[in-house]
Amino acid sequence: LEQERLPVVPRLLRPLHPADQADLIERLDGDDREVLIGAMGAAFDPEVLVYLDDTVREEILAHLDEAQIARFLSVLDSDDAVDLIGELDEDEQARILQAVPAKDRVILEQGLTFPESSAGRLMQREMVVVPAHWTVGQTIDFLRTVRDLPDDFYAIYVVDPAHRPVGELVLSHLLRSKRPVRVSDIMRKDFRRVPAAMDQEEVALLFRQYGLVAAPVVADDERLLGVITVDDVVDVIDEEAEEDLMRLGGVSEIDLYGTLWDTTRSRFPWLMVNLGTAIAASLVIGLFEATIQKVVALAVLMPIVASMGGNAGTQTLTVAVRALAMRDIDTRNAMRFIAKETLAGSLNGLAFAVVMAGASVLWFGDTRIAWIIAVAMVLNLLVAGLVGTLIPLGLQRVKVDPAVASGVFLTTVTDVVGFFVFLGLATLVLL
Amino acid sequence: LEQERLPVVPRLLRPLHPADQADLIERLDGDDREVLIGAMGAAFDPEVLVYLDDTVREEILAHLDEAQIARFLSVLDSDDAVDLIGELDEDEQARILQAVPAKDRVILEQGLTFPESSAGRLMQREMVVVPAHWTVGQTIDFLRTVRDLPDDFYAIYVVDPAHRPVGELVLSHLLRSKRPVRVSDIMRKDFRRVPAAMDQEEVALLFRQYGLVAAPVVADDERLLGVITVDDVVDVIDEEAEEDLMRLGGVSEIDLYGTLWDTTRSRFPWLMVNLGTAIAASLVIGLFEATIQKVVALAVLMPIVASMGGNAGTQTLTVAVRALAMRDIDTRNAMRFIAKETLAGSLNGLAFAVVMAGASVLWFGDTRIAWIIAVAMVLNLLVAGLVGTLIPLGLQRVKVDPAVASGVFLTTVTDVVGFFVFLGLATLVLL
Missing domain, CATH: 1.10.357.20 (SLC41 divalent cation transporters, integral membrane domain)
Structure with missing residues (x-):
């Protein structure tokens, strides 16, 4: 696989989905992984890190310098970035945070204040929020003009002046309503709020019980902090199922990639x-x-x-x-x-x-x-x-x-x- | 819980989410379940059946007459309805299908032709489909006027004249684009198609690998048949994890509710x-x-x-x-x-x-x-x-x-x- 033909590696890998690139990297042994990532250079997609097995990811992060990791953190969604930096030890965290732009740093630092495997760690900060008095037309115009919005989102949250969520706006309902309709008339009021301190296992049970796709995360004072989406919950469900299986089998981790x-x-x-x-x-x-x-x-x-x-x-x-x-x-x-x-x-x-x-x-x-x-x-x-x-x-x-x-x-x-x-x-x- | 105060039962249960009603019914023992469902009468929400454990559901279906089951099937989403009827034996299926309106019957019969635990069984037929030459404005107007659309949907599929999917339209992208933009310019072309015969375990792996929220299901000739959404996949992931756990533990099912x-x-x-x-x-x-x-x-x-x-x-x-x-x-x-x-x-x-x-x-x-x-x-x-x-x-x-x-x-x-x-x-x- 790896010879003097390394320069073509980026061209071969770029068209692959990050998840597939991650699989490929996992299958290699340690030295080959380093060579491959070296060959990718600037073409290396930080998204790949999200899909890597923990053991392999740690190994790769150990080989990267802080400036590189800091650059990756700015590119990733906030939940993935917090997840990534949360795995490092505190010294490293501090040094890397120094290298991150101030705006992203605040979000990362806040994310790290939530206990591991809590809803606060799981949520992403990027979300779309509108006031209750807006109409469908205003909301759509807002979405069309504002640049700094998340790539994909599944729901829009309607908040009161204290930034507390009062309704959930399902995108399909928004699309099916006429422009003059008020969002407060089409929003769902019986949505489930997730407290930031809730354990991820509880979050998974909630999503599973009610077939949720997204849920708002709130602080102790009910302020909206972020949103948890079902793809993160799928990972949690996998993790929890794996944990039960492992514990019953007397193993501490599925250490396929461990030494x-x-x-x-x-x-x-x-x-x-x-x-x-x-x-x-x-x-x-x-x-x-x-x-x-x-x-x-x-x-x-x-x-x-x-x-x-x-x-x-x-x-x-x-x-x-x-x-x-x-x-x-x-x-x-x-x-x-x-x-x-x-x-x-x-x-x-x-x-x-x-x-x-x-x-x-x-x-x-x-x-x-x-x-x-x-x-x-x-x-x-x-x-x-x-x-x-x-x-x-x-x-x-x-x-x-x-x-x-x-x-x-x-x-x-x-x-x-x-x-x-x-x-x-x-x-x-x-x- | 159950005395002569049965008439208030519907009033107490109706405000609960169907999943919570299902939990409540599961916790009762056999006779009380019958009494409760009897007391609910016409107020019984067919959605509750979707959330019930298999054993309990079978028991309840055995007590209902065919006309009632047929009525429930018409109300449910096509995937849930096929799931429900698929559990009955063939004689019962035939008798109940007789009682279902012709339009729904065709969909149910088609659903039953797919092997159990295949993508064909998992998909729902209700979906939104638009031709590639439409603009964002046409699509939104279509969504606003047509009545017979699914309640919630996460993606719209763009099809060619032979009804083959050529693109996936994420709702947030649709909302963020201006009316004159063509859907073919904002649709995703690298989406994953799921063949109807694919095993549900493979489907779950696909969703998990790429963090999907919805995926189109296609026939052998690439025609679009339906859509699988992540909430169905969450159930599959649960089922598969449970299966592995059970098989390693030497039990054939988690028979908490069995006799x-x-x-x-x-x-x-x-x-x-x-x-x-x-x-x-x-x-x-x-x-x-x-x-x-x-x-x-x-x-x-x-x-x-x-x-x-x-x-x-x-x-x-x-x-x-x-x-x-x-x-x-x-x-x-x-x-x-x-x-x-x-x-x-x-x-x-x-x-x-x-x-x-x-x-x-x-x-x-x-x-x-x-x-x-x-x-x-x-x-x-x-x-x-x-x-x-x-x-x-x-x-x-x-x-x-x-x-x-x-x-x-x-x-x-x-x-x-x-x-x-x-x-x-x-x-x-x-x-």
Whole structure:
């Protein structure tokens, strides 16, 4: 790809959409990325940065000088610019802000005052605002003459003299109304305001719940600050879904583009936690060494009960985590959900008790072992259903993300209960 | 909530957004739902059906008669209507379509000809189309006079005489241009067309990749059929994310609103598969019964190696499944990804080998067991990294969704390898 033919690179890349250029850059390895961006030179489109994976973007920013980054920031939409500079450390932020023109600097600095992943960070400042007493004709003339407006916008906000939004003007309604009509007569009054401090996850739920395309962001005193558009929300929805998936899978990030060393290190803590729970389960087994010594068949069968409990519990947990993320469980239906999952676990426990009892008789020809595994199976799947709901609901109540820690707790419980009931019963019955 | 005060229900519910009414209905249990909908009577807003969970919606549709459903279908947007009727079985569809006015019926019947979860099903037919020779003024006059236009729209499509889209007119550009300007001068020509047969997952990727708000859907002959808007795509993104999460968790649906019996049954098949893999692992243990009989400490330690392998593999798998869903892995970087994950697994294997060797010496005071568990740990985590990438990539290649089956295959491999290497080494070294 990269030889002495570097001068043609800009000509090849320019016609591509920035998102496609970003994909291309991501696929290259580190050195090639530098070469490519060097070859692009002034033809490099700052928009490309918006579409890059975080890891890759950081790497590229590290190679750019402050003047270049400052120039990029002025070109980008305010939300994208804040996003970009928000990822740098504070020293770098300060130095780059020095190089940014004063007007843009104020907007960036204001943007950075909002907490990360809040609506204030997500919004863009560029928007179109009109007073309520204007007519459709005045609004259209204003749009036709004023130069400094955003490229694309989906709604116009109608504000009162204190700059508080009082209505939302959908562009299609504006276009379909005659010039003398007042905007206050065609604006929507039941639009949703987003407080600047609202968490982005809540914002995404709001957009999703009401099928919104844009929503105004307001300050504590109800003044209009900016607008959040659905394309930013799509990114949030992706991020949040990815986060749940990752947390359930025990990874801290989808580090496809990270280095070997970063990947190894990021996986370690979770495995360490898992080692703790595995050792806890082993300690339970250790209690029954004498029993296992006498009936080795128990060692052969014991992982089955534990594994079935872990899987049944994971099923319940998955449903619970998703339902909690979608705000589909509240105090009113929580009890019903817990009862249903516990019963469903018990019923499947009964079914597999029969299956495993039959298999054990065939395998070891011992009806006592068959009874033991049957009882252990029912109990462990009952516990799996109960704990698979209680753990995420409990974590949610103490404000811990249920996705992040549920899995470990769950398998610890199902392993410990599975081994303890199975080997405990065996000790009582067989010895 | 529901007593003899039913007559006030419509008055209480009407001011709520349909999405909120749907939430309220979902939270009730079956009988109360019927009572509530009965109480709403003619005041029931068909839009509510659009926001309901599938399970609940089916239940409600079962209680409505065909004339009522037919009336609802005429009121809804074409995409929502097709979605609704598409869920019924063919007999019902035919009977209801009889009751729908001829004009709507044709649109519904056409919609149903597109495969489920294709762009054709997702699009709405209501859209605004203008010829390329029109001016901005003509377009605005057209919008102001024609009655039968969609409520909200985000883009207008410019078509040639064969009704093929040649440009996309963003409303904000239309508003900002003077009346004599030709639409062909301000339309975007590099917009993305969506073929009607495209899978909804691909559509979602397209919207996400380019931050689209609307896209035209075209037939095989390039004729414009309809338009997909971003709010429909948000639902698809949610659905697809939910699907990946569920499949990795081994559940067939987020059956929060399903009955106990349906939930129990839907969980059974996956647990059956898991029982098969647990038995496979047990058979491996069974091979080494004699070894365990002599050194019971092995029975205590063996789940640790298997569990660490399972968890390390799940981490890799999670990254791989997500990256494949986002189309971030292709043949060019697959080898690099496999190598990195295998090495990361091995490095963490080395770290935990040291930890567990130390723990074993402290616990059992036996350096030979410490060596055995150390070697087994490294090997199993190496295999976990390798198999955690190869399984999803392999499934993707044979066109099976990597999310659905990867987990079982993976834990089967890590359990079997974990037990086999650990107990096998022990048999060689200790006996």
